[in-house]
Amino acid sequence: MNPEMRFITIVCLFFLVSGCAVGSDYKSPEVDMPSVYRSAASDTRDLSTAKSLADLSWNEVIVDKILRGYIDEALANSWDIKAAAARVLQAEAALRVTRSEFLPSVSAGGDMVTSRTSEKGPAGSSGADVQHEYGDVYVAMSTYELDLWGRVSRASESARARLLATEAAQDAVRQTLVIEVASTYLQLLQLDQDLEIGRRTLVSRTKSLGLTTSRSEGGVSSLQDIAQARILVLTAKASITETLRQMEQTENAFCLLLGRNPGPVKRGRPLDDHAVRTDIPAGLPSALLERRPDLRAAEQQLIAANADIGQAKAAFFPQFSLTGLYGFQSISLGSLFTSPAETWQFGPTVSVPLFTAGRLTGNYEFAKAQFEEAVALYQNSVQAAFRDVSDTLIAYKRLRELRVQIEELTEAYRLAADLANIRYEGGVASYLEVLYNEQELFDSELYLSRTKANELLTVIQLYRALGGGWQVKGNQKNDPGSTPDGPDVASTAKK
Numbered sequence: 001m002n003p004e005m006r007f008i009t010i011v012c013l014f015f016l017v018s019g020c021a022v023g024s025d026y027k028s029p030e031v032d033m034p035s036v037y038r039s040a041a042s043d044t045r046d047l048s049t050a051k052s053l054a055d056l057s058w059n060e061v062i063v064d065k066i067l068r069g070y071i072d073e074a075l076a077n078s079w080d081i082k083a084a085a086a087r088v089l090q091a092e093a094a095l096r097v098t099r100s101e102f103l104p105s106v107s108a109g110g111d112m113v114t115s116r117t118s119e120k121g122p123a124g125s126s127g128a129d130v131q132h133e134y135g136d137v138y139v140a141m142s143t144y145e146l147d148l149w150g151r152v153s154r155a156s157e158s159a160r161a162r163l164l165a166t167e168a169a170q171d172a173v174r175q176t177l178v179i180e181v182a183s184t185y186l187q188l189l190q191l192d193q194d195l196e197i198g199r200r201t202l203v204s205r206t207k208s209l210g211l212t213t214s215r216s217e218g219g220v221s222s223l224q225d226i227a228q229a230r231i232l233v234l235t236a237k238a239s240i241t242e243t244l245r246q247m248e249q250t251e252n253a254f255c256l257l258l259g260r261n262p263g264p265v266k267r268g269r270p271l272d273d274h275a276v277r278t279d280i281p282a283g284l285p286s287a288l289l290e291r292r293p294d295l296r297a298a299e300q301q302l303i304a305a306n307a308d309i310g311q312a313k314a315a316f317f318p319q320f321s322l323t324g325l326y327g328f329q330s331i332s333l334g335s336l337f338t339s340p341a342e343t344w345q346f347g348p349t350v351s352v353p354l355f356t357a358g359r360l361t362g363n364y365e366f367a368k369a370q371f372e373e374a375v376a377l378y379q380n381s382v383q384a385a386f387r388d389v390s391d392t393l394i395a396y397k398r399l400r401e402l403r404v405q406i407e408e409l410t411e412a413y414r415l416a417a418d419l420a421n422i423r424y425e426g427g428v429a430s431y432l433e434v435l436y437n438e439q440e441l442f443d444s445e446l447y448l449s450r451t452k453a454n455e456l457l458t459v460i461q462l463y464r465a466l467g468g469g470w471q472v473k474g475n476q477k478n479d480p481g482s483t484p485d486g487p488d489v490a491s492t493a494k495k
Helices: 003-017 065-077 079-102 151-217 223-258 285-291 293-314 359-425 431-465 474-478
Strands: 106-116 131-146 319-330 342-351
Touching (some): 065 151, 131 342, 151 293, 223 431, 285 359, 293 359, 359 431
Antiparallel strands (some): 319 342
16 A cells, blocks of 8 residues: 555544543533522512523722722722633633644754764775765654544543633622722721711710710719729720721722722711612522533532543543654755655555553543542532522521611610610619610610621622622623623612
8 A cells, every 4th residue: 555545544543533532421410409598587588580690890889989999990900800811811821732632743844964074084085075064854743643533632621621611610700809998898888987976976975975084073973983984984995995906907908909009998878868768689509600600610529520521531541643754865965956865755654552650541540530539529509609699598587687676776775875875864774774775885886887788798699609709791701801791789679
């Protein structure tokens, strides 16, 4: 058989068996999916509808323009976002490297050599031509593996799945960043309110200390009353100092999220001007699998692990490869590109693994174990996601109830404190009663402030748990500085 026929035979054989990829194609694992999300026992609303809070845009959930600007700034400047974008570029490059194995690598080269033989050496002789010139040029195809058993196809499938997993992880980083910015901003608003409560309380208690001192000078109050009034003043001062510490450190953390150096942070509307959304449809549990970026990433890792099994299995089969070279070679540069100087070689190579001391079997068992691990991690991630949504729905309902109760409790303490002051001024009660009620009122006001912030925070957490921002339009997916088409933190919906 002449060389041309051998080449045609090899090519035909390649196309006949190139589709025989070993290993099983990926199938999504069975998921134990609840029919509805669990909410608080007292919540009788049907939250499992086709609509979901996660389908809203950020601007439909967050109405504070200053906070929107901070979110845009964080998405443009955050180092976490830039690192995630770089990881996507790495995965894209790795996929290109893997896919390059589908085609042969071709290189071209040549050389030109001039040499001189010693006339006095063992090969030399006087009068002989001791100087020689020769050169060659060539085009070569390096060893090219025929993908008869699908090893390269499985490798490409694995690399592509890891790219998609990295992109989903980038979405998760973007989503987490927006949530952290909004949550930290709400924490700052809560600390602002705590500071206002502390300063207002300090003014009131300072006046009370002055009144008690005057009464003591008039012989109406005792030194014990003055000491107790002073305790209230010092408690308020200590609370203000602690709130300022937390505020300044939280501002530093907020600046880090924005990619800034530490510094003060401008605020928008106060905490009490942010109302909590009352419409929070959770949507269908089945939609959670495609909305949550962490679940998408976990499944892509599962696909990659399944493809790795195919690669490991293909290593048991014979490996067929091709090499080739075509060029010209001559000892005379003048005749380099002539027909007699033509040279070429082409031929297949086959390699059969006969004895590997268990290496191939070990790699295969290792790939299968990695797949089983990926299945377990995926199933765990799915159940954790359902729990995340359920926990947030429960927190949303219970915190609304708790906020109403704390408001009533605060009003009760405020009335008790007013009555205690009246009783003290009328000489009916001691200042110890004033001390107790004033301190309880102060603690209750701070508790109410934190409860309001946590109630707002549950809307953000629910949006994240439902996979908010899963729909990314246009080129935003590959632009680390773009804003995701997802929800914001607080709505102006009436309570």
